[in-house]
Amino acid sequence: xxxxxxxxxxxxxxxxxxxxxxxxxxxxxxxxxxxxxxxxxxxxxxxxxxxxxxxxxxxxxxxxxxxxxxxxxxxxxxxxxxxxxxxxxxxxxxxxxxxxxxxxxxxxxxxxxxxxxxxxxxxxxxxxxxxxxxxxxxxxxxxxxxxxxxxxxxxxxxxxxxxxxxxxxxxxxxxxxxxxxxxxxxxxxxxxxxxxxxxxxxxxxxxxxxxxxxxxx
Numbered sequence: 762x763x764x765x766x767x768x769x770x771x772x773x774x775x776x777x778x779x780x781x782x783x784x785x786x787x788x789x790x791x792x793x794x795x796x797x798x799x800x801x802x803x804x805x806x807x808x809x810x811x812x813x814x815x816x817x818x819x820x821x822x823x824x825x826x827x828x829x830x831x832x833x834x835x836x837x838x839x840x841x842x843x844x845x846x847x848x849x850x851x852x853x854x855x856x857x858x859x860x861x862x863x864x865x866x867x868x869x870x871x872x873x874x875x876x877x878x879x880x881x882x883x884x885x886x887x888x889x890x891x892x893x894x895x896x897x898x899x900x901x902x903x904x905x906x907x908x909x910x911x912x913x914x915x916x917x918x919x920x921x922x923x924x925x926x927x928x929x930x931x932x933x934x935x936x937x938x939x940x941x942x943x944x945x946x947x948x949x950x951x952x953x954x955x956x957x958x959x960x961x962x963x964x965x966x967x968x969x970x971x972x973x974x975x976x977x978x
Contacts, residue, residue, distance in 0.1 A: 764791040765882045770802035770816035770828070771844070776867070780815065780844075783871045790878065800939075801821030803831045806839055813878055818845045818852060821929070824940065824975050826855050827921050833860035834918070839879040844874060853888075863887040873941060894945040895951060912957040913973055920957075921975070927963055928970035 767790055769777045777795050784790045794809050796802040797819040806814055814832060818825040829841045842863035843856055854866060856863045862885075863877040869889045877887035916924065919940075926936045933951070961965050970976050 764789055765809045765813060765878060766791050766809070767795065767878065768792075768805055768811040768814045769801065769804065770814060770820065770825070772797050772817065772820055773816060776816040776817070776844075779871075780874070783875070785873065786925045791943055797821075798843045799825055799828030802828050803835070806832045807835050809964055811839060814839055814841045815844050815874070815878075816841060817839045818847055818856075818974075819844060819977050822926070823922060824925060826852075826859055827918065827925070827975070829856060829859040829861055831917055842881060842887070843878050849974070855974070865889045892967050909943050912959060913969070916954065920950055920954050923947060924954050924966060925975045927951065927954075950968070 767784070769780055769792060771777050772851055781792050783790060793806045793811055796805050799816075800823040802814065802816060802820070803823065816825045816828065820828065823831075825843060825845070829843075832839055832841060840862040841860065842865060843852075843861050844865050844867060845852075846867045848866055856864065862881040862896040865874050865877050865887070866889065873887075877889065880887040889957075922940065923936060926939060931939070933944050933947050936942070937947045940947070942950075949973075954966065955961065960965070960969060967976075
């Protein structure tokens with residue numbers, strides 16, 4: 762079996778540097794690339810086809826949740842491990858739905874991250890700090906959500922991208938440039954998003970994005 766090829770996605774270089782330094786002690790691991798935002802992470806996953814992506818949730822341009830969804834759609838065999846400071850079970854629920862294989866907190870020992878990589882490469886899962894009670898709560902909350910969907914669940918991946926960028930303060934022209942779309946297409950996406958979410962302004966869209974944890978307040 763060859764080395765496990767790993768892509769690191771985090772907007773803090775010190776975090777990427779720390780992970781790379783830790784992985785140097787494990788010859789079976791190979792860091793094949795780095796990305797500083799979710800969009801770049803998706804692009805490099807398509808380009809490099811790593812075995813494992815280690816990614817934060819709070820990322821500019823495209824958050825870790827939506828980046829995971831795009832990665833799993835483009836490269837279903839790539840395993841995603843979330844490495845984050847956020848322990849909110851709402852994150853866990855959404856990321857499980859997105860298709861993650863592991864969830865490790867940055868406050869955990871680096872050995873947890875190593876174990877997570879080894880586990881997901883074998884086809885398993887690893888959730889370092891998830892006690893049975895937390896998992897039970899997550900499963901119950903997931904079931905509750907399945908019975909109580911709102912307009913957010915009807916957004917496409919592209920609409921979620923556009924929503925995050927508007928919530929981060931980008932203009933129609935900026936969003937069009939970032940996503941390689943025409944301003945008219947972006948305006949159409951914006952209209953459809955506001956219609957689905959029942960929002961009447963970009964400010965409301967930003968509030969929804971924060972509530973849905975696409976961006977941080």
